[in-house]
Amino acid sequence: MKDSKKSLKEQKLIQAAEIVFNKVGFTNAKMEDIAAEAGITKVTLYSYFQSKENLQLAVTHKALQLLIDKYYSTLRENKEKTGLEGTMSIFKLFIDFSEKNFLYSEALLNYFAMIRSTGYGDNKEKLTEGIRESVYFRKLQDIQNLPFKLTVQEIERGKNDGSIRDDLDPMMVTLAAWAASIGYIKVVSASANNLKPLFNVDLEQLKKLQLKSANELLRKV
Amino acid sequence: MKDSKKSLKEQKLIQAAEIVFNKVGFTNAKMEDIAAEAGITKVTLYSYFQSKENLQLAVTHKALQLLIDKYYSTLRENKEKTGLEGTMSIFKLFIDFSEKNFLYSEALLNYFAMIRSTGYGDNKEKLTEGIRESVYFRKLQDIQNLPFKLTVQEIERGKNDGSIRDDLDPMMVTLAAWAASIGYIKVVSASANNLKPLFNVDLEQLKKLQLKSANELLRKV
Amino acid sequence: MKDSKKSLKEQKLIQAAEIVFNKVGFTNAKMEDIAAEAGITKVTLYSYFQSKENLQLAVTHKALQLLIDKYYSTLRENKEKTGLEGTMSIFKLFIDFSEKNFLYSEALLNYFAMIRSTGYGDNKEKLTEGIRESVYFRKLQDIQNLPFKLTVQEIERGKNDGSIRDDLDPMMVTLAAWAASIGYIKVVSASANNLKPLFNVDLEQLKKLQLKSANELLRKV
Amino acid sequence: MKDSKKSLKEQKLIQAAEIVFNKVGFTNAKMEDIAAEAGITKVTLYSYFQSKENLQLAVTHKALQLLIDKYYSTLRENKEKTGLEGTMSIFKLFIDFSEKNFLYSEALLNYFAMIRSTGYGDNKEKLTEGIRESVYFRKLQDIQNLPFKLTVQEIERGKNDGSIRDDLDPMMVTLAAWAASIGYIKVVSASANNLKPLFNVDLEQLKKLQLKSANELLRKV
DNA sequence: GATGAATGAGGTTTCATTCAT
């Protein structure tokens, strides 16, 4: 198969995996079912993705790539606006993205938890063989810091244009916002179609509160 | 066996499970190994906990119970102080607890994700049989809302004593703080012994920032 | 406990075992259930019968003892009649006994199959430890040949009084009759309460035919 | 796998099972050992036969099929002879078959005891799920009556050609012969390699006696 | 002696993964 054709097929298989992952979660998903969903056999699936872990990482990579693309386009859209506005747009983007794509957000979270738990670079022996040998794992490592870098850059821009306080460590703020977003997602949604109020709290309101807090933290008074 | 003795043994088995869970994670933990760790056989372990899922829920229940106990004692210690101070102590408590007990925090997160994803009460068919029949699942359901209720009460107290803004929905703030804490945990720690800086950000500083944000959100100006 | 008392209790336990054996068969019977049926615990049951096999043998012994008693009383009743009549009474007795006590007949069959398969005396190593150490096994060995001997004696008596052909090996006839009876039982009944016709053959008729054949084989013409 | 290949493998597995069953008996046979004997793993064995019970039934089915085949060829061989001779050949065939294949004879006996004890068609709830769902159980049900039917037909033929008494119910005679054969087997053999005399009775003589009785019962005088 | 708890052996099942064709 030509590379382009192969890649196309890979995309289709990833989509099938996403459907199954969405239905039953990563752990309960069976390679068999994913193959069936894609209309192929297990072994063929394995010829594309050498392990279930790798398939997961493929989904994760797609998720991160998608997220980063959105970061870029959001930044482009906000080029003329202040750094504060750009930064807030990114925060909102991340929350919206996670809310709309619960599977992707879970995948990303798992990924970052994994690399965090095994340290960076050093004790990679903790990783399973399946992960260490995954192409997608390597691809992910190449881009994993981009979301943070882009956010930091936008905060720097805000500092320079005077829209953002200059006494803040941009990376710290980035992490704080990232944390708040993740927390919101974890609390709010366990599946995309489950957005009913929690303890009578309207979730849209909660999201606004989170963003307002971030905005207050950042903006120059 | 007398109930007290049986319960004692159960506690020991749960501890053994925690050791193994900590070492290799829930998924990779083998019942056989947990039994070995406890110095008993698999079958005996099964006679106490009918399934691996149930054992997980037992750990989860212990975690939540422990957390709630800490909530109570923290509230007691802060009885004479303002509601704001009490509330902040609770927030800090939760973060510290999660940081120190990564396993517990994971267990609790899993639990809340699970009940959230299956809805409350209605579509319980999604739950596996092993879960639905678990004693610990029922016990957890009885106390799962306590942390939120206690926090809300403390915020109300703060409203009354004038230390906390009165234009806030206490439950919303509670959820926001809960989310921020979870997010922090997710970002920061994947295992207790892994608190080195992230992107050169000192994590203690990050925690302080999170708490400061919460404090600013709450306090009356 | 005094021996008499102990023996009494043993009898009760055997009865409980019979009830359970009758309900579900030897293999499916659980020691637990037998104990429950007797209103005691498993361990107590074990203190009387050291193994399930031994309990089976106890039932078997009771069965054989009972059968032999009936042989004796039948022989006594037929003392004044011809040897042919006595012999036929014994044959009939055996069939009736087996029909009425399916469990006993199964037990006896199992027993004879077992000792046959392990040979007599020589290769007793094939026997399980549970059997070799069983008191009842030893008791059974003491009386196992009695039914055959008594039958042979009665046939001899018939030869002498001229009612039975004298060209027959009495033991061979005994075995032939024993075989026919067992076969009848095996074909006819799998449980006492299941005597409906088989392939439209009335089973009473079949029994009569069997006995008539035996009679014809034996009697002097 | 093509059906033919699959079926071939099944036959091999059944042979392995027979070897183990012969060595240690149905009850003591371990699936693990049968798999080892066949050079495969337990799980693969299970993929062919869903339960130990089913594997037993497979052996039983093979036994009955084999027996029936022998019935047919015997009947063919005796086509030119009288019905009496044909019938006697069948009786002898059955005894010889059982004697030579103790395992098969046990399997068949167990099967007939089982269906007898659960009744025909009506209270099938007594059967275990493993049995009810067995393909071989269904296959057995289809052919279980053939041996009886074929015997009855041959007796009818004997009646017509004048070699067999016409005052007998053929099915009753069939059952009587079946019973005598089973009884003989039960008494005589517990394993094929165990044909030493019983109580000094030569077993060949006993067999002849049984057959002579049958012959006398049938033949027209 | 009687009891509740524990053991060991083995049946059954589910899956990720690999092999042979």
Added chain:
DNA sequence: GATGAATGAAACCTCATTCAT
């Protein structure tokens, strides 16, 4: 490349039997 069959690991379960009290 694609396929059906096979594997190995581990969950889960039942029961005869034994231990400790």
